[in-house]
Amino acid sequence: MPAGNDQLISHEWQPVPGAAGAAIYPLIRKIDTISSNSYIIQTPEMIVLIDPGGLTDQAEHVMRVIGECRSERDRPVFVILTHAHIDHFIGAQHLPVFAFPEIVVFAVQESGADALERGDGNLTQANLLGINQVPMKTGFRLLSRERSEFAGIPVSLAFSNGAEVTVIQDRICADLEGGLVCERVTFGEGPGLELYHTPGHSPDSICIRIGELLFAGDILFAANPGIAGLCGWSQEALIHSLLVINEIISGGGIRMVCPGHGRIILAADAVRMLSLVRNDALALSNIAELNNERARETAEFAEDCMDEVNEIFTIMAGRLYYLSYVMDELGEPEIAEKMSAQFNGDAIDELLEAFKGFADEHHKRENESIHLALKAGQVIAKLDRAFKKDELASLIDPTMVQRAGRLLSDYTTMLRGFCPPSELCECNINGQVRSLITGLTVPLCSDDDMLDSADDDAAFVQMLLARVGARPLLEEIDLTLETGDLPVSAAVDRDLFLDLLTYILEELVGTGSRRIIISLEREEYEAHLSISGDSAEPSVPEKKKTWNFLTRLCERAGGTLAYAKENGMSRFVITVSLV
Amino acid sequence: MDISSASHEKGTVLSIAGRVDTATAPALEQAINREIDLGHRKILLNFSGVNYISSGGLRVLLAAAKKLKGSDDRFGLCSLNPEVLKILKLAGFTSIFSIYPSEGEALAGW
Numbered sequence: 001m002p003a004g005n006d007q008l009i010s011h012e013w014q015p016v017p018g019a020a021g022a023a024i025y026p027l028i029r030k031i032d033t034i035s036s037n038s039y040i041i042q043t044p045e046m047i048v049l050i051d052p053g054g055l056t057d058q059a060e061h062v063m064r065v066i067g068e069c070r071s072e073r074d075r076p077v078f079v080i081l082t083h084a085h086i087d088h089f090i091g092a093q094h095l096p097v098f099a100f101p102e103i104v105v106f107a108v109q110e111s112g113a114d115a116l117e118r119g120d121g122n123l124t125q126a127n128l129l130g131i132n133q134v135p136m137k138t139g140f141r142l143l144s145r146e147r148s149e150f151a152g153i154p155v156s157l158a159f160s161n162g163a164e165v166t167v168i169q170d171r172i173c174a175d176l177e178g179g180l181v182c183e184r185v186t187f188g189e190g191p192g193l194e195l196y197h198t199p200g201h202s203p204d205s206i207c208i209r210i211g212e213l214l215f216a217g218d219i220l221f222a223a224n225p226g227i228a229g230l231c232g233w234s235q236e237a238l239i240h241s242l243l244v245i246n247e248i249i250s251g252g253g254i255r256m257v258c259p260g261h262g263r264i265i266l267a268a269d270a271v272r273m274l275s276l277v278r279n280d281a282l283a284l285s286n287i288a289e290l291n292n293e294r295a296r297e298t299a300e301f302a303e304d305c306m307d308e309v310n311e312i313f314t315i316m317a318g319r320l321y322y323l324s325y326v327m328d329e330l331g332e333p334e335i336a337e338k339m340s341a342q343f344n345g346d347a348i349d350e351l352l353e354a355f356k357g358f359a360d361e362h363h364k365r366e367n368e369s370i371h372l373a374l375k376a377g378q379v380i381a382k383l384d385r386a387f388k389k390d391e392l393a394s395l396i397d398p399t400m401v402q403r404a405g406r407l408l409s410d411y412t413t414m415l416r417g418f419c420p421p422s423e424l425c426e427c428n429i430n431g432q433v434r435s436l437i438t439g440l441t442v443p444l445c446s447d448d449d450m451l452d453s454a455d456d457d458a459a460f461v462q463m464l465l466a467r468v469g470a471r472p473l474l475e476e477i478d479l480t481l482e483t484g485d486l487p488v489s490a491a492v493d494r495d496l497f498l499d500l501l502t503y504i505l506e507e508l509v510g511t512g513s514r515r516i517i518i519s520l521e522r523e524e525y526e527a528h529l530s531i532s533g534d535s536a537e538p539s540v541p542e543k544k545k546t547w548n549f550l551t552r553l554c555e556r557a558g559g560t561l562a563y564a565k566e567n568g569m570s571r572f573v574i575t576v577s578l579v
Numbered sequence: 580m581d582i583s584s585a586s587h588e589k590g591t592v593l594s595i596a597g598r599v600d601t602a603t604a605p606a607l608e609q610a611i612n613r614e615i616d617l618g619h620r621k622i623l624l625n626f627s628g629v630n631y632i633s634s635g636g637l638r639v640l641l642a643a644a645k646k647l648k649g650s651d652d653r654f655g656l657c658s659l660n661p662e663v664l665k666i667l668k669l670a671g672f673t674s675i676f677s678i679y680p681s682e683g684e685a686l687a688g689w
Contacts, residue, residue: 311666317634318670325641325675345634349601353633471671510665543662 019211112204200238
């Protein structure tokens with residue numbers, strides 16, 4: 001489909017809508033962290049490449065296309081970066097043609113140009129992605145402060161590639177505080193470009209307009225987990241840039257937005273997306289910088305967390321299949337089928353297996369942590385979308401569904417740059433333990449409830465489902481509770497403390513404990529909650545990821561966790577501070 | 580995943596080694612169905628070599644249990660590693676089919 005309709009075709013020349021004489025060759029990639037889209041634009045006077053991308057193959061391809069254009073008619077070539085992140089340009093680093101300033105001139109917003117010239121691997125994200133980036137010379141410093149002294153006055157510039165360019169810098173959108181710095185760049189008689197300084201994703205981010213197309217760089221992704229908080233990211237600047245770009249698009253005359261990654265977006269959709277990104281960005285106050293240390297911590301958390309995610313999702317699927325099986329046995333095939341439909345086990349399995357495959361490959365190649373952290377973020381976002389929490393909670397143990405939901409949201413929180421939530425407050429842990437144990441021992445609906453519903457078919461089926469789907473974990477366990485009757489007040493996060501206790505009990509029951517003893521010992525400043533099971537199998541600290549997950553959860557709950565194997569019993573001890 | 584089959588006086592033992600996941604679960608299902616088609620109605624899965632089971636694997640186990648629920652049929656699993664045992668127990672599957680510590684103990688009771 002040629003331009004003029006609602007899309008641009010990748011790998012084909014087509015006219016630029018609204019810019020007579022200009023043609024565009026887009027190279028649109030599926031979204032990833034390795035490389036951006038590339039766009040080549042030619043007019044009778046010049047050839048512009050917007051973002052060569054992060055892959056040498058891609059840069060070679062665009063240079064081949066540019067070479068063909070130049071063989072038809074030699075023209076100066078400009079490479080404009082929407083921002084100097086390496087996924088937008090590093091593919092060009094090793095191609096000799098890019099090193100000839102008499103052919104190609106790099107044009108970058110001036111703070112990006114500075115970063116490239118001093119080889120600043122933090123600002124370009126080369127350090128985070130473990131890529132060696134050598135300093136690069138930029139021939140054309142866009143939207144420079146120097147030219148702001150000549151606001152509204154045409155400035156003529158001559159470049160090493162033979163181009164003579166006229167630039168007019170101005171400040172537009174005056175009704176928005178601070179306005180927007182804009183440059184109109186013309187190359188002779190043909191259509192020119194408008195450049196807008198839109199920092200936030202990075203200090204040097206720009207948007208570029210030609211005709212009815214707006215090249216938006218990464219502004220639409222700038223509030224995403226794993227993107228927000230990158231070195232150079234600024235919440236305040238981003239929120240402002242989102243407003244001004246919204247104003248530019250809403251002002252009319254733009255038909256399509258060409259993002260740095262992924263498919264072309266219609267202007268109306270882009271306006272809606274900008275509003276959503278702005279809402280996300282507004283919630284990102286005080287996030288931590290996404291540097292190597294945080295990427296490593298996040299990736300470690302991801303792996304520990306994904307093992308638990310894998311386990312809990314498999315158990316939930318199993319519970320539903322079990323429920324479906326029992327209903328089928330009871331002559332309720334329609335209900336059985338409905339149960340199975342509540343959980344797309346194959347899709348979830350595929351997601352979890354894709355992560356495992358990625359993680360195995362990641363460790364084999366010793367890749368940088370950020371890739372694993374971002375992959376986990378993608379998988380968890382997809383799991384979250386596939387996870388019908390409310391429906392599941394009405395069929396199987398709702399506390400398990402809630403825990404699964406918390407696992408997913410904790411990881412997203414961490415990837416976003418926040419600490420996963422932990423709210424320590426005074427809590428009677430003895431009372432909490434007792435009520436948890438009661439909940440894990442007694443069926444959700446009692447025998448009386450079942451009898452009461454016997455006259456109503458629908459109510460009976462509902463009771464039956466609840467009874468079968470939420471079988472109490474400790475139903476068949478010989479449990480001894482030695483916690484006394486007195487309240488024990490400690491500083492804990494109640495939900496996390498109860499999650500931890502449930503995980504430990506599941507570990508013991510799941511690995512074959514038939515007898516469990518829970519005791520509470522009080523000292524002057526601390527209390528020790530001991531949970532022992534006669535399971536012969538587990539030595540939990542040997543299962544490194546499970547142990548890491550539990551100790552991390554315990555810390556967030558406000559305590560410390562110890563484990564010992566004594567007299568054939570597996571014993572966990574949670575120590576908390578008394579208040 | 581590798582599957583080997585051995586016929587015993589009291590039943591057929593399928594020994595499984597590897598991961599039972601989306602990619603391999605169909606092979607396990609085929610192997611079980613093949614035994615059932617041959618008229619073998621007492622099937623024990625030796626899971627000593629299985630270190631992972633996904634929800635796709637759980638579904639195959641349930642499907643087998645459904646097919647082998649006659650009064651003279653037997654279906655069970657033995658020699659589970661702790662992670663796999665935990666999944667089956669917490670999913671509630673231990674009330675559908677029997678889980679035995681070893682092959683010998685399973686067949687002795689059949």
